[in-house]
Each structure stands twice: as structure tokens, then as C-alpha cells.
Amino acid sequence: MLRTALLIVTGNASASALLLARNLLLARLIPVADYGVAATFAMIMAVIEMTSTLGLQQQIVQSKRGDEPDFQAALQGFQLLRGGLGALALLVLAGPIAQFLGIPQAASAYRWLALVPLFNALQHFDIHRAQRAGRYRPLILTGTLPALVAFIAVWPLALIFNDWRAALWAILLYAALGALTSHFVAERPYRPRLDGPVMRESLRFGMPLLANAALMYLVFQGDKIIVGRLAGMEELAIFAMGMTLTLTPSLIGAKSVQNLFLPKLSSAHGRDDEAEHRRFAAATFEGMFLTGSTLLLGTLLVGPIVVVAVLGEKYASLLPLLIPFALLNTIRAIKNGPSTVALSAGQTDNGLWGNVPRIAVLPLSYWALVQTGSMLPVIWLGIIGELAGLALALWRLSKVMALPEVNRAALTTVFTILSVLVLAYLPSPGSSGILVTWIGALVLVAAQFAGLTNLRSFFSRDPMPLA
Structure with missing residues (x-):
């Protein structure tokens, strides 16, 4: 059991440490005020993720039907739907949000960030289903590899832009690679579908x-x-x-x-x-x-x-x-x-x-x-x-x-x-x-x-x- 715990902690720590290192490097390389603008990106993405949080990943782990391919496909379809709605909402609200925060120059960045909920919604749920059998490597790889690439990319991005745009493109790169990696380590084909009963069940759960x-x-x-x-x-x-x-x-x-x-x-x-x-x-x-x-x-x-x-x-x-x-x-x-x-x-x-x-x-x-x-x-x-x-x-x-x-x-x-x-x-x-x-x-x-x-x-x- 200790080996399993060490694998989980090491995997989570690696991904989080790389993201922390990315933020520290950004803070070091760009002006303080620009890092403040970059901090609003996380605030904006958090509100989009918040509005679409229904515990679908937890259902794969917690539900007795979590191993069923049809149930997984229905959850993935619902995930894709909510990700698309989140992306649309951010496109529409980018301007008003930038005005509220007093940084109208960041409105275009918020529109680009609309890609992030879509990328996140495209992740394959096999990385969560594997946890049911105590297999954590797919989930860990999906978090760690994109974080490593995004960290490596920060330096050249900061040299090119020298402002908050370096953070924007690092975030987009991380989200896109996360989706790709989840499919690379998956065992089942990715077949999302919309299922009314499963969506209603997910809403009750979520x-x-x-x-x-x-x-x-x-x-x-x-x-x-x-x-x-x-x-x-x-x-x-x-x-x-x-x-x-x-x-x-x-x-x-x-x-x-x-x-x-x-x-x-x-x-x-x-x-x-x-x-x-x-x-x-x-x-x-x-x-x-x-x-x-x-x-x-x-x-x-x-x-x-x-x-x-x-x-x-x-x-x-x-x-x-x-x-x-x-x-x-x-x-x-x-x-x-x-x-x-x-x-x-x-x-x-x-x-x-x-x-x-x-x-x-x-x-x-x-x-x-x-x-x-x-x-x-x-x-x-x-x-x-x-x-x-x-x-x-x-x-x-x-x-x-x-x-x-x-x-x-x-x-x-x-x-x-x-x-x-x-x-x-x-x-x-x-x-x-x-x-x-x-x-x-x-x-x-x-x-x-x-x-x-x-x-x-x-x-x-x-x-x-x-x-």
C-alpha cells in the first residue's frame, strides 16, 4: 500500500510542482502588474469550471456502473456538452469581465481562454475509470506531461511577449496537451454520446x-x-x-x-x-x-x-x-x-x-x-x-x-x-x-x-x- 501511496503522491506532486514552477518562473520574468493580470486568467477559468462542475469524474470512480462502456460514453458526452457551453459563455462575457476588473486590454485574452473548457471537456474518462482498479498512472501522466511541456515553454514565451500573454499561451498549451495525453493513455475508444437518463442521474448526483x-x-x-x-x-x-x-x-x-x-x-x-x-x-x-x-x-x-x-x-x-x-x-x-x-x-x-x-x-x-x-x-x-x-x-x-x-x-x-x-x-x-x-x-x-x-x-x- 505504501508503494501505491508513493506513486499517487509523487504523480500529484510532480504535476502540481511543475505548475507551481511555471507560475514562479512567470512571476520572475514578467512585471508584477502583468502577473496580476495573469492571475485573473485563473479566476476566469475557475468560474467557467465552477458552472460546469457535476462530479462526472467522481461518478466513474464512485458509481457501481463506472466500468460500463455505455455509462462512460454517456458521461463523456455530457462532459463535452458542458464544456462547449462554458466556452460559449466565456466568449460572450469576455468584454464585461475585463471592464469589471479594470483591465479592458485583457478582453481578447479571455476570448482565447474559451478554448480551455473545450479542451478540458475532450479529456478521455479512462484516466478516471482506471482508479477503480487502483491504476493511477494514466491520470498521473495526463497531469504531469502537459505540465512539463508548459513549464519548458514559459521561458521562450516570456522572451517573446514579456507580459501576461506568456501566461495565456502557457495555459492554452497545457490544456490542449492534457486532452491529447488522456487519449494516448486510454484503453477504450472515445465514443461520447448524449443519454437523457444518465444526464438526469448526473444532475441529481452533481x-x-x-x-x-x-x-x-x-x-x-x-x-x-x-x-x-x-x-x-x-x-x-x-x-x-x-x-x-x-x-x-x-x-x-x-x-x-x-x-x-x-x-x-x-x-x-x-x-x-x-x-x-x-x-x-x-x-x-x-x-x-x-x-x-x-x-x-x-x-x-x-x-x-x-x-x-x-x-x-x-x-x-x-x-x-x-x-x-x-x-x-x-x-x-x-x-x-x-x-x-x-x-x-x-x-x-x-x-x-x-x-x-x-x-x-x-x-x-x-x-x-x-x-x-x-x-x-x-x-x-x-x-x-x-x-x-x-x-x-x-x-x-x-x-x-x-x-x-x-x-x-x-x-x-x-x-x-x-x-x-x-x-x-x-x-x-x-x-x-x-x-x-x-x-x-x-x-x-x-x-x-x-x-x-x-x-x-x-x-x-x-x-x-x-x-
């Missing part, structure tokens, strides 16, 4: 996920919209980079934990094996705890080094915001635990409820930025919203199953969070402060692993065969 996606858009992009609208493109670039540096590692861990455990959780639930389901649920929770703690410790130890060495002085104002950004995304990663377990038990609205408090603080964030002109209160309000969302997600999960017993892991994670906050703001400059920080971090790592009893027990079992 409507809570769609509602949650709308909330997730506001969770991930709401603060950026506020910052970009009120503070301008340079401040948006700083805020977006802080989110990127801390969100990417948490997404790697959370996605890897979900890829590993969701098929097992769904299988145990389908067999009505409550004891096995609870065991996998406990391991899932602990995997998310580990993801959050690793992010926080990594940011404490190497975050400032990355900002100074890679991004340079033009991003120096990001340094005091790193730990708050990391704490925000640590809690967000932990919140994936109850939502993943709930999804396996058929409760698709858990993530939706977990995001409600996060959205509720956005008006306060707007007010705080207007009053203070600082991004720090915006981040701390987000942290408060994430904590409330975690509590609500746990409460919702308790309605469909008894919560897993993960007391030791939860306590060690809380201890890690509090200790990192102390270490980050110790008034001990110089080499002595660095030594104290590293020793403290090593102690926290040991304590964290000692609390992961269910996760360690899971990996001590016989490994799952790889295909």
Missing part, C-alpha cells in the same frame, strides 16, 4: 457538488476579486502568489489522500462493511491532518527562502503574510477529510455546508480591506471562516455516520499549529533563532507522526498491486 463549486469559487477566488477590484493588479499579484505558494502543497496532499482512499471508502460503504469504512475514514482524516501540518512546517522552514531566492525583491511584501496564508490552507486541507468521507457515504453536500462560513466572511473582508488597506485582515478573516466551516462539515458528517476516532492526530495537529505560530513570531533573530526554529520543527514532526496511529496501521498492511 447538483450539490455544483452548489458547492459555486461556494468553492468564492472561497478560492472571492478574496482575489476583492483585492484585484480594490487594490489593483500589483497587490493582486502579491495575494495570488501567497495563495499559490501555500495552496499548491495542500492540494497535492489532499488530492493524493482523496485519490488513495475514496475508492476504498466507496467500496467498503457499498459492501455495508461499517468497520472497514470507519477504519478507512480514520486514515483519511489523519492523511489530511498530515497534509496540513506538513504545509505549515514547510512554510515556516523554507517559505521565506523561496520568496527571496526565486521571486526576488519585488515580492518582499509577501514575507510577513506567508504564515497566515499557510494556516489558512492548512485548515482548508484538514476540511477535506470530512468531505471525502461524506462523499463515499453518499452525502455530496458536506463540502457545500463546510464552505458556507467561509463565504459569510467575504463582506467583512471587503470592509476590512477598505478600512485598513491591508491584506492581512482579509487572510485572518478567511482563517476564522475555515475553522467554522470545518466544525460545520464535521457536524454534517456525524448525521450519516459516527465520526472516526482520531483524537491523538487532532491534538498533535493543534499542537503543531500553535507551536508554529510561536516559532514564527519569536523575537530571536540571527542564527540562534534559526536553530531554535529547526529543532522545534523536528520535534513537531516526531509528535505528528506519533499521533497518526490509523494511517500508520493502514500502510503497514500488505501492499496493493500496481498496474
Whole structure:
């Protein structure tokens, strides 16, 4: 099982690390304000993806019919339909969006971005179906190879354009290669078709996920919209980079934990094996705890080094915001635990409820930025919203199953969070402060692993065969 987990983590980490490296290189090569414009591309693509989120990929993994060719073809047809509608919507709305953000020169770029939802919709669903049998290589290759090519292309694109257009063409290249790679690694022919009953079934399954996606858009992009609208493109670039540096590692861990455990959780639930389901649920929770703690410790130890060495002085104002950004995304990663377990038990609205408090603080964030002109209160309000969302997600999960017993892991994670906050703001400059920080971090790592009893027990079992 450890080999399988390492494959998943390595694959997800490789793709995400390459995308992060692409963004860092872009930030280094183009002006800060242009990187702010490039950050709006992700905001625009996120809203298009949000409006078409129906959990079709999760259905291939979760549904008992996931291996049936006709069911897969119907899902692929529905995916293609929604991708085409998303592309059309972006073509129509490109101008108004650019005017709202105060960058009318980017309207043509938004029209080109309409190709991205179409490319994404053309991906072959075999890469998701393979997960049912514990085969993750097709999915990993589809993410990693396009990310590598897009990263390599950034340098010449930046030399040619030296502005936000370099980001635009890197995004288009990544999306197009993703579609091509998914077909290259597929086993079945690509035969999309429209099937009314399957579409209705998908809508019933996906409507809570769609509602949650709308909330997730506001969770991930709401603060950026506020910052970009009120503070301008340079401040948006700083805020977006802080989110990127801390969100990417948490997404790697959370996605890897979900890829590993969701098929097992769904299988145990389908067999009505409550004891096995609870065991996998406990391991899932602990995997998310580990993801959050690793992010926080990594940011404490190497975050400032990355900002100074890679991004340079033009991003120096990001340094005091790193730990708050990391704490925000640590809690967000932990919140994936109850939502993943709930999804396996058929409760698709858990993530939706977990995001409600996060959205509720956005008006306060707007007010705080207007009053203070600082991004720090915006981040701390987000942290408060994430904590409330975690509590609500746990409460919702308790309605469909008894919560897993993960007391030791939860306590060690809380201890890690509090200790990192102390270490980050110790008034001990110089080499002595660095030594104290590293020793403290090593102690926290040991304590964290000692609390992961269910996760360690899971990996001590016989490994799952790889295909």
C-alpha cells in the first residue's frame, strides 16, 4: 500500500510542482502588474469550471456502473456538452469581465481562454475509470506531461511577449496537451454520446457538488476579486502568489489522500462493511491532518527562502503574510477529510455546508480591506471562516455516520499549529533563532507522526498491486 501511496503522491506532486514552477518562473520574468493580470486568467477559468462542475469524474470512480462502456460514453458526452457551453459563455462575457476588473486590454485574452473548457471537456474518462482498479498512472501522466511541456515553454514565451500573454499561451498549451495525453493513455475508444437518463442521474448526483463549486469559487477566488477590484493588479499579484505558494502543497496532499482512499471508502460503504469504512475514514482524516501540518512546517522552514531566492525583491511584501496564508490552507486541507468521507457515504453536500462560513466572511473582508488597506485582515478573516466551516462539515458528517476516532492526530495537529505560530513570531533573530526554529520543527514532526496511529496501521498492511 505504501508503494501505491508513493506513486499517487509523487504523480500529484510532480504535476502540481511543475505548475507551481511555471507560475514562479512567470512571476520572475514578467512585471508584477502583468502577473496580476495573469492571475485573473485563473479566476476566469475557475468560474467557467465552477458552472460546469457535476462530479462526472467522481461518478466513474464512485458509481457501481463506472466500468460500463455505455455509462462512460454517456458521461463523456455530457462532459463535452458542458464544456462547449462554458466556452460559449466565456466568449460572450469576455468584454464585461475585463471592464469589471479594470483591465479592458485583457478582453481578447479571455476570448482565447474559451478554448480551455473545450479542451478540458475532450479529456478521455479512462484516466478516471482506471482508479477503480487502483491504476493511477494514466491520470498521473495526463497531469504531469502537459505540465512539463508548459513549464519548458514559459521561458521562450516570456522572451517573446514579456507580459501576461506568456501566461495565456502557457495555459492554452497545457490544456490542449492534457486532452491529447488522456487519449494516448486510454484503453477504450472515445465514443461520447448524449443519454437523457444518465444526464438526469448526473444532475441529481452533481447538483450539490455544483452548489458547492459555486461556494468553492468564492472561497478560492472571492478574496482575489476583492483585492484585484480594490487594490489593483500589483497587490493582486502579491495575494495570488501567497495563495499559490501555500495552496499548491495542500492540494497535492489532499488530492493524493482523496485519490488513495475514496475508492476504498466507496467500496467498503457499498459492501455495508461499517468497520472497514470507519477504519478507512480514520486514515483519511489523519492523511489530511498530515497534509496540513506538513504545509505549515514547510512554510515556516523554507517559505521565506523561496520568496527571496526565486521571486526576488519585488515580492518582499509577501514575507510577513506567508504564515497566515499557510494556516489558512492548512485548515482548508484538514476540511477535506470530512468531505471525502461524506462523499463515499453518499452525502455530496458536506463540502457545500463546510464552505458556507467561509463565504459569510467575504463582506467583512471587503470592509476590512477598505478600512485598513491591508491584506492581512482579509487572510485572518478567511482563517476564522475555515475553522467554522470545518466544525460545520464535521457536524454534517456525524448525521450519516459516527465520526472516526482520531483524537491523538487532532491534538498533535493543534499542537503543531500553535507551536508554529510561536516559532514564527519569536523575537530571536540571527542564527540562534534559526536553530531554535529547526529543532522545534523536528520535534513537531516526531509528535505528528506519533499521533497518526490509523494511517500508520493502514500502510503497514500488505501492499496493493500496481498496474
